[in-house]
Structure formats: structure tokens, C-alpha cells
Amino acid sequence: MTHALVLDPDATAAEALARELVAAGVSVACVRTLDEARRRLAMQPAQWLFVDAALEAEAAGGPEAVATLAGPGAVAGAPPAAPGRAAPRLVWVGGAPSARGGRRRAAEQGLSLPRPVDASRLRRLLATAAPAGPGTDPGDARRASWEEGWRETGRWGPWLWGRSPAMRALQHRLGRVAATSVTVLLVGESGTGKDLVARSLHALGRRSEGPLVALNCAAVSPTLAESELFGHERGSFTGAERQHPGHFERAHGGTLFLDEVTEMPAALQVKLLRVLEDGEVLRLGATRPVACDVRIVAATNRDPLRAVEEGRLREDLFHRLNAFPLRLPPLRERREDVPLLATQFLQEIGEREGRPRHFDAAALAQLQARAWPGNVRELRHAVQRAWVMADGDEVGVAALDE
Numbered sequence: 189m190t191h192a193l194v195l196d197p198d199a200t201a202a203e204a205l206a207r208e209l210v211a212a213g214v215s216v217a218c219v220r221t222l223d224e225a226r227r228r229l230a231m232q233p234a235q236w237l238f239v240d241a242a243l244e245a246e247a248a249g250g251p252e253a254v255a256t257l258a259g260p261g262a263v264a265g266a267p268p269a270a271p272g273r274a275a276p277r278l279v280w281v282g283g284a285p286s287a288r289g290g291r292r293r294a295a296e297q298g299l300s301l302p303r304p305v306d307a308s309r310l311r312r313l314l315a316t317a318a319p320a321g322p323g324t325d326p327g328d329a330r331r332a333s334w335e336e337g338w339r340e341t342g343r344w345g346p347w348l349w350g351r352s353p354a355m356r357a358l359q360h361r362l363g364r365v366a367a368t369s370v371t372v373l374l375v376g377e378s379g380t381g382k383d384l385v386a387r388s389l390h391a392l393g394r395r396s397e398g399p400l401v402a403l404n405c406a407a408v409s410p411t412l413a414e415s416e417l418f419g420h421e422r423g424s425f426t427g428a429e430r431q432h433p434g435h436f437e438r439a440h441g442g443t444l445f446l447d448e449v450t451e452m453p454a455a456l457q458v459k460l461l462r463v464l465e466d467g468e469v470l471r472l473g474a475t476r477p478v479a480c481d482v483r484i485v486a487a488t489n490r491d492p493l494r495a496v497e498e499g500r501l502r503e504d505l506f507h508r509l510n511a512f513p514l515r516l517p518p519l520r521e522r523r524e525d526v527p528l529l530a531t532q533f534l535q536e537i538g539e540r541e542g543r544p545r546h547f548d549a550a551a552l553a554q555l556q557a558r559a560w561p562g563n564v565r566e567l568r569h570a571v572q573r574a575w576v577m578a579d580g581d582e583v584g585v586a587a588l589d590e
């Protein structure tokens with residue numbers, strides 16, 4: 189469905205326009221300020237941006253500020269739009285077209301709408317100036333090809349193997365949320381595939397042409413963590429010899445994967461929350477924040493609610509990250525996938541080593557019966573050892589670990 193964002197400080201006027209848009213088959217969200225609009229767009233991309241013409245006169249930025257919302261290149265210094273993600277089309281609502289600024293450009297392109305809003309004129313505008321809508325989302329075609337590949341092989345996308353109902357349910361939710369910019373929290377035991385799921389989310393979504401930047405929150409030193417994440421200006425602390433953009437800025441237009449997020453130092457969690465709420469990053473030692481358009485995927489192998497109880501994860505940050513939780517089932521809850529995974533891993537090592545081997549039925553049955561506390565990673569390693577220990581082309585129970 190086509191989505192529009194209406195930016196108008198006057199709620200009554202916004203509602204009048206929203207009603208007409210809904211009647212024309214467009215879903216709508218209304219906001220009153222530029223800041224709200226920025227936040228909203230980061231969460232939910234829109235194809236249309238309707239802005240009250242009176243905002244042009246506003247001291248704070250005026251048309252230039254609005255143009256940065258609307259998309260790339262409209263104004264010098266505006267951050268580029270996320271690659272692969274069409275910028276919303278800007279329409280000024282009400283007021284006479286002025287002789288300067290973004291609105292004149294908009295008016296020249298016919299993208300202005302007088303008040304009171306006329307329904308048929310609005311529909312004409314929607315039909316003739318339609319930007320790339322969801323129908324042309326490259327992600328749609330990719331999702332269809334991932335589905336087709338899965339039906340043939342059992343592999344969904346480039347990485348995720350599995351035909352079990354639990355994996356199917358995960359793929360379904362993944363496919364839906366990948367098309368949005370909604371924050372995703374991956375929760376699953378070690379070895380269940382959180383890394384692969386984060387990569388799949390990025391590859392399938394509108395941001396796939398943008399960067400995927402990963403930060404392992406457990407591995408970064410507490411003293412450097414802030415500068416790693418948010419960057420620093422030259423000379424902002426001893427040793428900061430050069431200016432350094434942080435992970436957030438580098439992920440602009442793409443995805444930031446915060447792995448093991450419950451291990452993040454508490455002080456940093458506060459700052460992360462602020463950045464997520466403002467959509468802006470302040471480098472260490474900088475005076476002006478920069479806007480960042482980043483999709484967050486966070487992961488943990490702990491129970492996040494328990495991490496909150498234990499004081500490892502701030503509750504407010506948890507709620508912010510938990511916008512769309514995805515639970516990765518442990519392998520013991522989807523044993524029906526074990527033969528498929530084991531066969532696949534055996535084939536991979538066979539190809540790599542130049543000697544194909546295959547499991548006999550008894551070996552597969554035994555692998556399927558095991559508990560796999562280390563999940564898919566443990567299975568992969570067990571299969572590799574079995575390939576090494578096997579005598580002939582067939583890998584039997586004798587080649588499996590005790």
C-alpha cells in the first residue's frame with residue numbers, strides 16, 4: 189500500500205487531508221514537527237510527503253530542512269537517501285507558491301496542492317506524479333525468488349537452511365519485517381543463526397545496496413565503545429589524532445547490527461537510546477549532531493527480560509529495541525531440519541576437500557536424536573569431524589563422535 193506522511197502543525201487541517209488520502213487508498217501518518225517527521229520516516233518509509241506551505245516561512249530551516257526530509261540532492265549538504273530506497277515525493281499544501289526555495293521548485297514540478305483540498309485534484313496528483321511505490325520495491329522480487337529457491341532446495345536466501353514449521357514461521361516474519369526500517373531484536377541461543385538472520389534481513393530489505401555494519405558489543409572495550417559507535421572529532425581525547433566516523437555514520441543508508449547488545453556498557457546504553465530516539469548522532473568532541481538513517485538489528489543469546497532484571501540491559505532500551513522481536517528456535521525444537529542441515533554441511537566439506545561423501549540412514553537418525561546444546565554450529569562441526577573420520581564414501585555411525 190502507498191504510504192503518505194502529512195506534516196502540518198495544525199491537526200485539523202492535517203486530518204482533513206488525511207481523510208482524502210485514505211479515501212484515495214493511501215495509508216497516512218500525521219506529524220506536527222520536522223523532528224517528528226524525521227523520526228517517523230526513519231521507522232516507516234513513505235512514498236509521499238505532504239507539508240503545510242506555512243512551514244516554508246519557519247525560521248528553523250524552512251524549505252531546505254523539509255527538502256532534506258524529502259530526499260537526496262534537493263539541497264546541498266543533505267545526507268543522501270538510503271540506496272535502493274525511493275525518497276518520498278514532496279507536495280506543498282496551501283499557500284501561494286513563493287518565488288524562492290524548495291517550494292518554487294516543487295511548484296514548478298506541479299507538486300503543490302491548494303487548500304481547501306479538492307479530492308479529484310488530489311487523486312490526479314497521486315496518479316500522475318506517483319513515485320516508486322511498494323510494487324516496484326526490488327525486495328518484492330527478491331523475496332519471491334527466495335521463496336522459489338526454498339521450495340526447490342530448502343534454503344531460503346543465500347544462507348538459511350530449514351524446512352521445519354519453526355523455520356518457516358521465522359522466514360515468514362523475516363520476509364515481512366525486512367521490507368521496513370523497523371528495529372528488530374534477534375533472540376536465540378548461541379549457534380542458532382542470529383548472524384545469518386541479520387545478514388538475510390539486510391540482504392532482503394530496501395537497504396541491501398547500503399552498508400551492513402556490525403558491532404560486537406561484548407568485544408569492544410568500554411573506554412573506546414562510545415567513539416567506536418558514535419565517532420569522534422580530531423583531538424577530542426588523547427590519541428584521537430584523526431576525525432573518525434563511528435559505526436552509526438558508516439551504516440547510514442543501511443543496517444547497523446548490534447550483536448550481544450546486552451553486554452553493552454550501561455553508560456553507552458543511555459547514549460544509544462538517545463540516538464535511537466533522535467535519529468541523530470553527536471560525535472565525541474563535536475558540537476553539531478548529524479542525522480543518520482540507520483536500520484537497527486540487535487541480537488542477544490540471553491533472555492532479554494532476565495537481562496533487564498539482572499540490570500545488564502536498560503529497560504527503556506529494551507523496549508526500544510524490542511519493536512519487532514524475532515526468536516530463533518534452538519535446533520532441538522526443529523529436529524526435522526537436522527538431516528537437511530547435516531547433508532548440506534557434509535556436501536560442503538566434501539566439495540571443499542574434493543571428496544564427496546554421504547551419510548547412511550542410521551547416522552542421520554543418530555544425529556537427529558541428539559540434543560545439540562550448541563545448535564547449528566555444533567552440528568556443523570560434528571559433521572565436519574564425521575567426514576574426517578569416515579573410511580569410505582559412506583559416513584556411518586562409527587564415524588560419529590561418542
Ligand SMILES: Nc1ncnc2c1ncn2[C@@H]1O[C@H](COP(=O)(O)OP(=O)(O)OP(=O)(O)O)[C@@H](O)[C@H]1O
Pocket residue numbers: 347348349350376377378379380381382383384385489564565568
Ligand atoms: N538455518 C541455518 N542454515 C545453515 N546454517 C546455519 C543456520 N543457522 C546457523 N547456521 C550455521 O551455524 C553457525 C552459527 O550461526 P551464527 O553464527 O549465525 O549463530 P549465532 O546465533 O550468531 O551464534 P552466537 O550467539 O554464538 O553468535 C554458522 O556456521 C552458520 O552458518
Ligand SMILES: [Mg+2]
Pocket residue numbers: 382383447
Ligand atoms: Mg553471532
